[in-house]
Amino acid sequence: MDHSRRRTSGEGRRATTLELFYDLVFVFAITQVSHLLLEHLTWAGVGQSLLVLLVVWWSWNYTTWVTNELDTEAISVRLLMISLMLLSLLMSVAIPQAFEERALLFAGSYVAIQVGRHIFLTFIAYGPGTVERERAGRILTWFVVAGVLWIAGALVDGPARVVLWLAALALDYVAPLVLYWVPGRRRLAGATWSVGTEHFAERFQLFIIIALGETIVITGATTSDLDLGWARLAAFGMAFVTTAAMWWLYFNYVARIAQRRLELSEDRTTLARDGYTYLHVLMVAGIIVSAVGDELVIAYPREVLALPEIAVVVAGPGLYLLAHALFRRRMTGSWGSKRLLGAAGCLAVGAAGPLVPALVLAGLVIAVLAAVIASEHVAAVRRTRRGEPTPLERLEASANRGEPTP
CATH class of the missing domain: 1.20.1410 (I/LWEQ domain)
Known part of the structure; x- marks a missing residue:
């Protein structure tokens, strides 16, 4: 089944009510980041707040790229968005203690968002042999590798957690710069993505x-x-x-x-x-x-x-x-x-x-x-x-x- 957004000639594409509903979670998420920074006005606190913000942003950003191409009227896409919304809310709840007792909830929710979204894209949204499925599979590979580091970081304490999470964050943010290159596979081109x-x-x-x-x-x-x-x-x-x-x-x-x-x-x-x-x-x-x-x-x-x-x-x-x-x-x-x-x-x-x-x-x-x-x-x-x-x-x-x- 093709889940691509329907396009009408001459008709502008605007944000849907589902996307606006999804955004409501991130009002809470941004508030949580602000409170984290306010309560920890130290260099360590600034670093932690920045890492959390980059995670929140990366979660929202990828969903925006996805909904730029998917048909949000499709029932399966709506269910995906609502599921991502719930996971984002769980991630936001964990932010104040993301580096303490709620580390696993924070990292696990984030990994579930990124991996789950791209499992949907790879195996449900697009058909076999399409460039969209190939693209989604590449992105999924990067998120799985980074996800191992996120979960491993949540299971350890102290500096080891910070090191593992910084490595995972680096993988997440470098991936688009190299267009999700995977050894042994041909490189993707920028034209692989359609930006409305x-x-x-x-x-x-x-x-x-x-x-x-x-x-x-x-x-x-x-x-x-x-x-x-x-x-x-x-x-x-x-x-x-x-x-x-x-x-x-x-x-x-x-x-x-x-x-x-x-x-x-x-x-x-x-x-x-x-x-x-x-x-x-x-x-x-x-x-x-x-x-x-x-x-x-x-x-x-x-x-x-x-x-x-x-x-x-x-x-x-x-x-x-x-x-x-x-x-x-x-x-x-x-x-x-x-x-x-x-x-x-x-x-x-x-x-x-x-x-x-x-x-x-x-x-x-x-x-x-x-x-x-x-x-x-x-x-x-x-x-x-x-x-x-x-x-x-x-x-x-x-x-x-x-x-x-x-």
């Missing part, structure tokens, strides 16, 4: 919304549990403004231009892999760290924060802006100088952290974000006054002339 650009880009945009929504949840939950004075209310407002600024920076024009670049690319699979699969997780990490910083500022608005807490407040927005610059570099071949300067500005603001209360520090970070947004708006206004096309108009003009894109 509108659906694909929308799914990653929605995950950014999930991460931003998690910051709103943390902001509201933290504030509701504390006594409210003018300083805390000001910190609450600043947290919201920071989240709104991050939304603005991504959805003002970055999302549209990136989607169009992907659509026009001659090597769509590689661009989608690099720009979305790898670089978007840096944006999500920046949002999560920023959410933790917001929670600290709301909790202690009048106090001078400790150095690890200062680092969190400035590093979140800084990492987010840096990820944007890297994303632009990969998608367009040029650097976003204003966002790079903004990232440097966030780090520079950190130098004032030991001298000012948390509320002032948060205000300085917002000033940097506002400066980036304002400078880009001013540049756009000046471009319009000179009669120059917008970046999206230039892209469309190049496409009409038949010029190649990245």
Whole structure:
């Protein structure tokens, strides 16, 4: 039985309600990662939080690639998605003690998600002899090998667990770069994958919304549990403004231009892999760290924060802006100088952290974000006054002339 997504000529492919339902689990997962980082503001805690985030992201990311091609109206696909959703929820429940007593639940759920999904693709979704089955079998092979390391790591303690899990994570993240090469088999080409650009880009945009929504949840939950004075209310407002600024920076024009670049690319699979699969997780990490910083500022608005807490407040927005610059570099071949300067500005603001209360520090970070947004708006206004096309108009003009894109 063919489970490929049905395609109608001239009809755009959008995210389905099943995919949106599936995403609900990852609101909880992102919240769990944020709490893990907040409770362990040490280098070890940062490393653990990063590893957990990369696992959560890899689980969601592969499902997005799969649903980009599968027909989510098929009953078997729906059952697969609901099963993956339950396993993802179990994985998320285990996150706070992922490196302690719930290591096996965390690793076992993740392995079951990745291996189970690709068993379905290899033996149920696609017919014998098809390139899709061959492709799914290659991916399954990589996940089985990595899965042995994940489970082995869960069964040991201490540094051995970390070493085994880092090795497993390295295998997971290297696999797409080598297109799931298996010794003795011919190499796959990027064209083996079909990327429906509108659906694909929308799914990653929605995950950014999930991460931003998690910051709103943390902001509201933290504030509701504390006594409210003018300083805390000001910190609450600043947290919201920071989240709104991050939304603005991504959805003002970055999302549209990136989607169009992907659509026009001659090597769509590689661009989608690099720009979305790898670089978007840096944006999500920046949002999560920023959410933790917001929670600290709301909790202690009048106090001078400790150095690890200062680092969190400035590093979140800084990492987010840096990820944007890297994303632009990969998608367009040029650097976003204003966002790079903004990232440097966030780090520079950190130098004032030991001298000012948390509320002032948060205000300085917002000033940097506002400066980036304002400078880009001013540049756009000046471009319009000179009669120059917008970046999206230039892209469309190049496409009409038949010029190649990245």
